[in-house]
Amino acid sequence: MNFHDLRVNADRLHASIEEMAQIGVTNNGGVTRLALSEEDRRARDLLKQWMIDAGMSVKIDDFGNMTGRREGTAPLAPAMTGSHLDSVRRGGKWDGALGVLGPLEIVRLLNEHDIQTARPIEIVNFTSEEGSRFEPAMIASGAVAGVFSREFVHSRVDQNGVSFGDALQQIGYAGEAENRPLHAAAFIELHNEQNPLLDDADLPVGIVEGIRGITWWNVAVTGESDNGPTPMTHRRDALAAAAEIVVGVREIAQQTGDGATGLVGRLRNEPDLVNVIPSKVVFSVDFRHQELRVIDQMIGQLHELIDTVKERHGVEIEAEQLWLSEPTPFDSTVVQAVEDACQSSGIPAMRLWSGPGHDAKYMQAVCPSAMIFVRSHRGKSHSEDEFSAPDDVEASVNALLHSVLAIASQP
Numbered sequence: 001m002n003f004h005d006l007r008v009n010a011d012r013l014h015a016s017i018e019e020m021a022q023i024g025v026t027n028n029g030g031v032t033r034l035a036l037s038e039e040d041r042r043a044r045d046l047l048k049q050w051m052i053d054a055g056m057s058v059k060i061d062d063f064g065n066m067t068g069r070r071e072g073t074a075p076l077a078p079a080m081t082g083s084h085l086d087s088v089r090r091g092g093k094w095d096g097a098l099g100v101l102g103p104l105e106i107v108r109l110l111n112e113h114d115i116q117t118a119r120p121i122e123i124v125n126f127t128s129e130e131g132s133r134f135e136p137a138m139i140a141s142g143a144v145a146g147v148f149s150r151e152f153v154h155s156r157v158d159q160n161g162v163s164f165g166d167a168l169q170q171i172g173y174a175g176e177a178e179n180r181p182l183h184a185a186a187f188i189e190l191h192n193e194q195n196p197l198l199d200d201a202d203l204p205v206g207i208v209e210g211i212r213g214i215t216w217w218n219v220a221v222t223g224e225s226d227n228g229p230t231p232m233t234h235r236r237d238a239l240a241a242a243a244e245i246v247v248g249v250r251e252i253a254q255q256t257g258d259g260a261t262g263l264v265g266r267l268r269n270e271p272d273l274v275n276v277i278p279s280k281v282v283f284s285v286d287f288r289h290q291e292l293r294v295i296d297q298m299i300g301q302l303h304e305l306i307d308t309v310k311e312r313h314g315v316e317i318e319a320e321q322l323w324l325s326e327p328t329p330f331d332s333t334v335v336q337a338v339e340d341a342c343q344s345s346g347i348p349a350m351r352l353w354s355g356p357g358h359d360a361k362y363m364q365a366v367c368p369s370a371m372i373f374v375r376s377h378r379g380k381s382h383s384e385d386e387f388s389a390p391d392d393v394e395a396s397v398n399a400l401l402h403s404v405l406a407i408a409s410q411p
């Protein structure tokens, strides 16, 4: 058999995704499988059994990250792939699970065809990617990358006061620090897109070049409360001033183009009464782009707008940065390996950047990394309406298969 003609067993792949989706299934066909919950334990037990059945060894690290390993023929660093089995409340069945079960199908296929690779192949199930129960998101891959300390991670508490460390013990998945998924030759994460770019382009698969940067700002506008009949010339209306900035944030992103986004998602108005001029408005600003330079440029324009609005309305405005997540470009060699894999196996694909964060963002700090996306119908995710078509899912796992084979075959 020609190597390039190798294709995953789609029926077996879909059956595994469906079986996993029964753990924590919701009334509308979604999934609720919060990190380190009883559902998460059952999902882990099933994955572990499937890995052992596929001849893999399974290791657990001190954050509960699970790594299944298929040995290679040479003493080389592994080709690593993986994602997460936890979900948000009422999430979809592909988010995360595809990036764990797709690789499992690849190992089953290689076993079936008795194909040995030079490098070992490792599959990781990262703990608590979503951050729905324990914040922040991607905490366990972040810990592997050294961004969060073990103490920080284990002391996170859920809304019932249960700590990450205790929950990990309770479900029996507290392992050893020496089992952390470090030392890979490369890491590739397969995930559903969670955005509509592939759907708009009518393509099944995306070659992800990196994860876009995000910055959050807090803007506080202070004016003066006064009665409704106050003449228009005598007002210091905080809401009228804020409104100009809200519209401006949208315009800044639109004028920047090139995929830039801007959003005001939270706004508080005081005193919020029908006949009183607002004295204080506090709102958030969210800007995203793949280049830090462009994010900085949008923030610069926001400050210029603030100065203009201050003068026009006679109000005070304070703006402070709450959070900055810098853009993470993936490794160009790994991205190229994914592109080559798509081309050589005839899978229609395009390059794009990820809006949401993923475990691969932190893994890029550990080893050369990249991602593969499968089309999300209308971009929906973190919802029971999440859907990726079976043919698309199959194509994306075939793209991963050939990417992983290329890396695992390298001396």
Ligand SMILES: [Zn+2]
Pocket: 084, 095, 096, 129, 191
């Ligand atoms: Zn996910």
